[in-house]
Amino acid sequence: MLKIIYAGTPEFAVPALEALLQSEHRVLAVYTQPDRPAGRGRKIQASPVKTCALAHNIPVYQPDSFKNSAACERLASFEADLMVVAAYGLLLPLQVLELPRLGCINIHASLLPRWRGAAPIQRAIQAGDEKTGITIMQMDEGLDTGDMLISASLSIGADWNSAELHDRLKLLGAQLLMEAVDKLESGVLEATRQDHERSSYAARLSKQEAEIDWNKNAATLQREIRAFVPWPVSFTHLENKNVRIWQARIESGHTVNLPGQIIDHNRDGIFVSCRDSVLQITRLQLAGKIQFSAAQLLHSTNLTGMRFA
Secondary structure, three states, rough: EEEEEEOOOOHHHHHHHHHOOOOOOEEEEOOOOOEEOOOOOOEEEOOHHHHHHHHOOOEEEOOOOOOOHHHHHHHHHHHOOOEEEOOOOOOOHHHHHHHOOOOOEEEEEOOHHHHEEEEOOOHHHOOOOEEEEEEEEEEOOOOOOOOEEEEEEEEEOOOOOOOHHHHHHHHHHHHHHHHHHHHHHHHOOOEOOOOOHHHHHOOOOHHHHOOOOOOHHHHHHHHHHHHOOOOEEOOOOOOEEEEEEEEEEEOOOOOOOOEEEEEEOOOOEEEEEEOOOEEEEEEEEOOOOOOOEHHHHOOOOOOOEEEEE
């Protein structure tokens, strides 16, 4: 039985925590980001990991950083064998990484070294990767540069968005973590160095990059639309009003026109000309409205001759 500290914040990190809590190992404490405003009302909310920990009566700690000695001393007082990290969101200095007997391991949502950084799930879809996966890695001072302990791959569905891929990877992460922890305890897990020359940086998403450029081809735009669900969601403009695009597919049965031009619309979708191909929008959202299908929009709106910009 290992004594474990768990550090994570979003929903992605919950299944792995639950798996540890159901195992023979002992979770001594949970570290998570401080409570922050969230949702439309901007009310202060606890992180999903904190909610899970409290439901299991696990002590929760929420330091702003580990730059002060008090936070490090408290962590050291647990005398943990291992610290498990999953999308925690705080930088762990070398002093923290060296505290547990077996160090700190991270559940990373990519087949390292393919995507390092904050948004590996979204960048994999955006780049058109056919597969991704989970890597359990030994943490060092770099950004996802530590040695790889174990990994598992997952094929990316042609129509999956980031939310759908996220939900599959979080379960795979929990499963792989338990295998890694058991092998670490037994001393049979061997580390493999990453090939740093093959790494890519998965930069944090921004609202600005979600604005649709209709001069791109339909394949590129369709990947971006999938990648940016559930945030920041791809958007464009129609008659100077924002329109968010939630779902689209590539369409080959229409002739290309001016970029952004709506060249056809029917109950199956809104057909928009791109650089050298056509995108079929199937779900969208007008400003101040809920998202709905293209067929629902066409009940009340005539899009003939209109153009997205």
